[in-house]
Amino acid sequence: MMHDDLQSERRLLKNRVRRRGIYLLPNLFTTAALFAGFYAIVQAMNVNFDQAAIAIFVAMVLDGLDGRVARMTRTQSAFGAEFDSLADMVSFGAAPALVIYEWVLRDLGKLGWIAAFVYVAGAALRLARFNIQAASADKRYFVGMPSPAAAGILASTVYAYPEGLVQFRSSLPAILLVVVPALLMVSTVRFRSFKTIDLQARRPFRVLIFFAALLTVIATHPQSVLVVSSYGYLVSPLIETIVMRLRRKPAAPPAG
Secondary structure (H helix, E strand, O other): OHHHHHHHHHHHHHHHHHHHHHHHHHHHHHHHHHHHHHHHHHHHHOOOHHHHHHHHHHHHHHHHHHHHHHHHOOOOOHHHHHHHHHHHHHHHHHHHHHHHHHHOHHHHOHHHHHHHHHHHHHHHHHHHHHHHHOOOOOOOEEEOOOHHHHHHHHHHHHHHOOOOOOOHHHHOHHHHHHHHHHHHHOOOOEEEOOOOOOOOOOOHHHHHHHHHHHHHHHHHOHHHHHHHHHHHHHOHHHHHHHHHHHHOOOOOOOOO
8 A cells, every 4th residue: 555655656746847847848948048138138249240140030939939839738837928028028129229239329329329228118018018918819910010020120130231330321220220110019010920820731741841941041041031031021011901902902893
């Protein structure tokens, strides 16, 4: 009898350890994303802007994995959601703003750091609104540009031109580069979400071929692909609206 009780206690202990390990897994991805954002700040301070931009993209990949891993392993938790939001604030709020400030906005003086703060404030407001609307929001769309996408616009631009802009006149357009994503983050414009993509597709070979081709293009022309994809997502709501209106255009009445 005592042997049976000991065996049951051991099984219970193993289940607890396994459960803790599963809950730890998505938070490890979140911690890695947080580290990538911190690393981007450090590299920007060391004037390694290309490395800083790459770190932000790494944070974007890790941020997309932690939530998907949590859903696949059924380990969603309130702690994980709060931790993910705080990590996003660093990786996609503070880090891109500091990178872009060191890259170009520093030369604009007070105007530069005010523009960087506008971006940080926009990211904070976007994340706060997302947290309170996550339960009732349409999973197919984001209300306002998501903070990782906004950070991708800044990071892709920096990665394409890592030497920076040193003249005052050429630095002025960088204000729009920061302010426009900040305004879109707090707007009510709907951006398409990719959370509903089914990874268990009926035709997996086509999906694998597509991703293989995509990885090949990114490996051969990383700067061009990142710029086109990030700015393409920026204008995607406008393109989607135009396409929907063209589809709804009534047919011309018959002659006579």
